[in-house]
Each structure stands twice: as structure tokens, then as C-alpha cells.
Amino acid sequence: MMELLRQWLTGVTCAAIIVALADSLMAGGTVRKIGRLAGGLLLLAAVVKPVLEVDLAVLSSSSIHLEAEAVPAAEEAGLDMMKSIIGEETGAYILDKAEELGISCQEVQVTCAVEENGVPYPASVVMRGDMTQEEQALLSRWIEADLAIPAERQTYESGGEEE
Known part of the structure; x- marks a missing residue:
């Protein structure tokens, strides 16, 4: 988990450095505005990429199985307490x-x-x-x-x- 977090932070940092470097090298005017928009989209993609790679089917099915196993035991304990x-x-x-x-x-x-x-x-x-x-x-x-x-x-x- 920590390795994934480290990789994500490294990717976001590298993308931010590249965007900042490109912004400083661009000429002013319309080209700079378009470059900033493209750089912002690149930075956004670097931030969101790990979320898009998550396999939601595996994640949701495992949590459903855990919840399904816990519900009857919790209901039984609650009923006994009542x-x-x-x-x-x-x-x-x-x-x-x-x-x-x-x-x-x-x-x-x-x-x-x-x-x-x-x-x-x-x-x-x-x-x-x-x-x-x-x-x-x-x-x-x-x-x-x-x-x-x-x-x-x-x-x-x-x-x-x-x-």
C-alpha cells in the first residue's frame, strides 16, 4: 500500500515539474493559455490515474462477501441482547x-x-x-x-x- 502511494506521489510530482517547466518555456498569449490548459489536464490525469485503474468489481464483491458474513452474526447478537x-x-x-x-x-x-x-x-x-x-x-x-x-x-x- 505504501509502495503504491509512493509511486502515485512520484508520478504527480513529475507531472507537476514537467508542466511548470513547459509553462516557463512557452511564449505569452494564446499559446501559453492553451499550454496551461494542456498542462492542467496532464496534471489532473496524473492525480486521477490510480483511481481509474482500481478494479471495482473485485473490490465491491469482496466487501459484499465480508458484509454478508457479518450480518447474520450481528443480527443474532442484537436479538440475544434484546x-x-x-x-x-x-x-x-x-x-x-x-x-x-x-x-x-x-x-x-x-x-x-x-x-x-x-x-x-x-x-x-x-x-x-x-x-x-x-x-x-x-x-x-x-x-x-x-x-x-x-x-x-x-x-x-x-x-x-x-x-
């Missing part, structure tokens, strides 16, 4: 609501799934704490109504045992 955030935020929301209802709930674990359109949503919940059957039923109804997690996908555990 599922994690949604799970954590939903769990905190449930804990706050349980506290508001006066229910003793120590831990909430929300599992997220992904809809067909690629949007993650809270799919199931596991709650741990010393809750009575009435408190479980109250919390279960609230979760079903507010978060659309059906009672079949709600698990209540007390002291490490499933109820």
Missing part, C-alpha cells in the same frame, strides 16, 4: 407489581421467545418466593392480563420446589 433486556425489564416489572400487591416474591426469571416477524417477547416466567395460593392466583391473573403470558407458562416455586 431478549436479555426484555427479560430483565419484564422481571423487574413483575417484582415491582408483586411488591405493590403485597406479595412476597424474591426472584423472577422471564424467558423470551421470538415471533415469526423477528420481534422478541416475554414467553414464560418462573417466580420464586413464599406465596399463598391466593397470591399466586392474583399474580397469575395480573401477568396474564397485563403481559399476555398464559397461566400454563407461569411457574411458581417456593423454597426450591415447584408448586
Whole structure:
């Protein structure tokens, strides 16, 4: 890369020296104006030549392959992050609501799934704490109504045992 840059700068410098030398040797008037125009075009050609020699087909196809390989991994990582955030935020929301209802709930674990359109949503919940059957039923109804997690996908555990 550095060699290409060195060659390009050498070519531009040589073209500038030739144009300047020709300009100083030319007679004034119309001939000088035409000579300056030709010299300017020569200098422009020396500056732009490396850009014109680039094989854009090779360059674009290689970058497309790299981008195509990176996109699924990035999408998967983003989806996992979204599922994690949604799970954590939903769990905190449930804990706050349980506290508001006066229910003793120590831990909430929300599992997220992904809809067909690629949007993650809270799919199931596991709650741990010393809750009575009435408190479980109250919390279960609230979760079903507010978060659309059906009672079949709600698990209540007390002291490490499933109820």
C-alpha cells in the first residue's frame, strides 16, 4: 500500500515539474493559455490515474462477501441482547407489581421467545418466593392480563420446589 502511494506521489510530482517547466518555456498569449490548459489536464490525469485503474468489481464483491458474513452474526447478537433486556425489564416489572400487591416474591426469571416477524417477547416466567395460593392466583391473573403470558407458562416455586 505504501509502495503504491509512493509511486502515485512520484508520478504527480513529475507531472507537476514537467508542466511548470513547459509553462516557463512557452511564449505569452494564446499559446501559453492553451499550454496551461494542456498542462492542467496532464496534471489532473496524473492525480486521477490510480483511481481509474482500481478494479471495482473485485473490490465491491469482496466487501459484499465480508458484509454478508457479518450480518447474520450481528443480527443474532442484537436479538440475544434484546431478549436479555426484555427479560430483565419484564422481571423487574413483575417484582415491582408483586411488591405493590403485597406479595412476597424474591426472584423472577422471564424467558423470551421470538415471533415469526423477528420481534422478541416475554414467553414464560418462573417466580420464586413464599406465596399463598391466593397470591399466586392474583399474580397469575395480573401477568396474564397485563403481559399476555398464559397461566400454563407461569411457574411458581417456593423454597426450591415447584408448586
